[in-house]
Amino acid sequence: MENVKPLxxxxxxxxxxxxxxxxxxVDDYGFQHTSTKWTQHEPEETVALTTMHVxxxxxxxxxxxxxxxxxxxxxxxxxxxxxxxTSWPEFRSxxxxxxxxxxxxxxxxxxxxxxxxxxxxxxxxxxTQAEGLKRYGANWxxxxxxxx
Numbered sequence: 001m002e003n004v005k006p007l008x009x010x011x012x013x014x015x016x017x018x019x020x021x022x023x024x025x026v027d028d029y030g031f032q033h034t035s036t037k038w039t040q041h042e043p044e045e046t047v048a049l050t051t052m053h054v055x056x057x058x059x060x061x062x063x064x065x066x067x068x069x070x071x072x073x074x075x076x077x078x079x080x081x082x083x084x085x086t087s088w089p090e091f092r093s094x095x096x097x098x099x100x101x102x103x104x105x106x107x108x109x110x111x112x113x114x115x116x117x118x119x120x121x122x123x124x125x126x127x128t129q130a131e132g133l134k135r136y137g138a139n140w141x142x143x144x145x146x147x148x
Contacts, residue, residue, distance in 0.1 A: 009122055011038055011059045012050035017123040018061050018072045021130035022082075029141045031063040067141050070133070072126070079113040080125040082133060084140045090125055093141065096132040100128060103136035 015036055025031035038059040056057040063132035067088040073081045085093045098125045100108035115125050133141070 009054055009117070011054055011057050011141050013014075014054050014059050014074050014122055014126075015061065016048070017126050018059075021123075021126040022061070022063065022070070022072060022133075024130065024134060025063045025065075025141065029065060031065040031068070031070065031141075032059065034064045035062045036060070060084040065141075068141065070141075074122060078115060078117055080115065080122055080129060081113045084133070084137055086140055086144070088144050092140075096129045096137070099136040099140065100132050101129065105132075105136065112136075 019033065026033060034143075037060070038057045055076045055078065057076050058076065061072045063072075067086060069085045071081075071083050071085075073083075075081065080140075082096050083093055084096075084099065085091070095113065096111040097108050097113070100111045105111075111129055113125075115122070
Protein backbone atom coordinates (compact mmCIF):
# COMPACT_ATOMS: atom_id res chain seq x y z
CA MET A 1 0.00 0.00 0.00
CA GLU A 2 1.36 3.39 -0.95
CA ASN A 3 1.84 6.11 1.61
CA VAL A 4 -1.50 7.97 1.47
CA LYS A 5 -1.48 11.61 2.53
CA PRO A 6 -4.56 12.78 4.46
CA LEU A 7 -6.75 15.34 2.76
CA UNK A 8 -6.65 18.95 4.02
CA UNK A 9 -9.47 18.71 6.59
CA UNK A 10 -10.01 15.17 7.70
CA UNK A 11 -12.74 13.53 9.73
CA UNK A 12 -10.16 12.96 12.46
CA UNK A 13 -9.34 16.68 12.61
CA UNK A 14 -13.04 17.57 12.64
CA UNK A 15 -13.61 15.21 15.57
CA UNK A 16 -10.66 16.72 17.49
CA UNK A 17 -11.84 20.27 16.78
CA UNK A 18 -15.43 19.46 17.79
CA UNK A 19 -14.34 17.74 21.00
CA UNK A 20 -12.24 20.80 21.87
CA UNK A 21 -14.94 23.38 20.99
CA UNK A 22 -17.73 21.56 22.85
CA UNK A 23 -15.70 20.47 25.90
CA UNK A 24 -17.74 22.95 27.94
CA UNK A 25 -20.75 20.62 27.63
CA VAL A 26 -18.88 18.04 29.70
CA ASP A 27 -17.13 20.47 32.05
CA ASP A 28 -19.97 22.94 32.72
CA TYR A 29 -23.20 21.00 32.13
CA GLY A 30 -22.41 17.38 32.96
CA PHE A 31 -22.90 15.98 29.47
CA GLN A 32 -21.08 12.82 28.43
CA HIS A 33 -19.54 12.47 25.00
CA THR A 34 -21.44 9.29 24.19
CA SER A 35 -20.42 8.56 20.62
CA THR A 36 -18.51 9.57 17.56
CA LYS A 37 -19.52 7.90 14.34
CA TRP A 38 -19.44 8.54 10.65
CA THR A 39 -20.89 7.11 7.53
CA GLN A 40 -19.14 6.79 4.22
CA HIS A 41 -21.12 7.65 1.14
CA GLU A 42 -18.33 7.31 -1.41
CA PRO A 43 -17.03 3.99 -2.78
CA GLU A 44 -14.85 2.21 -0.24
CA GLU A 45 -11.30 3.48 -0.16
CA THR A 46 -8.19 1.94 1.31
CA VAL A 47 -7.72 5.13 3.35
CA ALA A 48 -8.87 5.05 6.97
CA LEU A 49 -12.12 6.94 7.45
CA THR A 50 -10.55 9.28 10.00
CA THR A 51 -8.12 10.53 7.35
CA MET A 52 -10.81 11.08 4.71
CA HIS A 53 -11.98 14.61 3.95
CA VAL A 54 -15.12 15.65 5.82
CA UNK A 55 -17.06 16.03 2.57
CA UNK A 56 -16.59 12.31 1.81
CA UNK A 57 -18.19 11.14 5.06
CA UNK A 58 -20.71 12.36 7.61
CA UNK A 59 -19.05 12.59 11.04
CA UNK A 60 -21.46 12.86 13.99
CA UNK A 61 -20.55 13.54 17.62
CA UNK A 62 -23.20 13.04 20.29
CA UNK A 63 -23.31 14.41 23.81
CA UNK A 64 -25.99 13.32 26.28
CA UNK A 65 -27.19 14.33 29.70
CA UNK A 66 -30.43 13.86 31.57
CA UNK A 67 -33.27 14.56 29.13
CA UNK A 68 -30.93 16.50 26.79
CA UNK A 69 -28.76 15.79 23.79
CA UNK A 70 -26.41 17.81 21.59
CA UNK A 71 -25.28 16.49 18.23
CA UNK A 72 -22.55 18.00 16.06
CA UNK A 73 -22.45 16.90 12.42
CA UNK A 74 -20.53 17.82 9.29
CA UNK A 75 -22.40 16.98 6.12
CA UNK A 76 -21.13 16.72 2.53
CA UNK A 77 -22.72 19.99 1.39
CA UNK A 78 -20.31 21.94 3.61
CA UNK A 79 -22.39 22.49 6.70
CA UNK A 80 -21.68 22.08 10.38
CA UNK A 81 -24.93 21.42 12.19
CA UNK A 82 -25.17 21.68 15.97
CA UNK A 83 -28.57 20.62 17.30
CA UNK A 84 -29.81 20.75 20.90
CA UNK A 85 -32.69 18.43 21.81
CA THR A 86 -34.64 18.29 25.03
CA SER A 87 -37.11 15.56 25.86
CA TRP A 88 -38.54 16.92 29.11
CA PRO A 89 -40.64 18.80 30.04
CA GLU A 90 -41.35 18.76 26.32
CA PHE A 91 -39.57 17.58 23.21
CA ARG A 92 -37.83 20.48 21.50
CA SER A 93 -35.03 20.73 18.98
CA UNK A 94 -33.06 23.83 17.99
CA UNK A 95 -30.00 24.75 15.99
CA UNK A 96 -27.61 27.37 17.35
CA UNK A 97 -28.78 30.01 14.86
CA UNK A 98 -32.38 29.57 16.06
CA UNK A 99 -31.29 29.78 19.72
CA UNK A 100 -29.45 33.03 18.93
CA UNK A 101 -32.54 34.37 17.13
CA UNK A 102 -34.73 33.49 20.13
CA UNK A 103 -32.12 35.11 22.40
CA UNK A 104 -32.37 38.40 20.52
CA UNK A 105 -28.97 38.32 18.79
CA UNK A 106 -28.70 41.11 16.22
CA UNK A 107 -27.00 38.79 13.68
CA UNK A 108 -28.04 35.19 14.43
CA UNK A 109 -26.98 34.08 10.94
CA UNK A 110 -23.35 34.18 12.11
CA UNK A 111 -24.15 30.92 13.94
CA UNK A 112 -25.48 29.31 10.75
CA UNK A 113 -24.55 25.92 9.40
CA UNK A 114 -23.47 26.35 5.77
CA UNK A 115 -19.98 27.73 5.13
CA UNK A 116 -17.64 28.21 2.20
CA UNK A 117 -14.47 26.23 2.92
CA UNK A 118 -12.40 28.53 0.70
CA UNK A 119 -13.28 31.44 3.01
CA UNK A 120 -13.72 29.76 6.39
CA UNK A 121 -12.64 26.57 8.09
CA UNK A 122 -14.94 24.03 9.69
CA UNK A 123 -12.90 24.53 12.88
CA UNK A 124 -13.91 28.21 12.97
CA UNK A 125 -17.57 27.27 12.39
CA UNK A 126 -17.35 24.82 15.30
CA UNK A 127 -15.87 27.51 17.55
CA THR A 128 -18.54 30.02 16.52
CA GLN A 129 -21.36 27.55 17.10
CA ALA A 130 -19.91 26.52 20.47
CA GLU A 131 -19.69 30.21 21.42
CA GLY A 132 -23.33 30.72 20.39
CA LEU A 133 -24.44 27.64 22.30
CA LYS A 134 -22.63 28.88 25.43
CA ARG A 135 -24.20 32.30 25.03
CA TYR A 136 -27.76 31.38 24.12
CA GLY A 137 -28.21 27.74 25.08
CA ALA A 138 -27.82 27.73 28.87
CA ASN A 139 -31.56 27.25 29.48
CA TRP A 140 -31.53 24.26 27.12
CA UNK A 141 -28.31 22.73 28.45
CA UNK A 142 -29.04 22.84 32.18
CA UNK A 143 -30.65 19.81 33.78
CA UNK A 144 -34.43 20.29 33.90
CA UNK A 145 -36.00 20.79 37.30
CA UNK A 146 -38.80 18.38 37.96
CA UNK A 147 -41.92 19.72 39.69
CA UNK A 148 -42.39 18.95 43.39
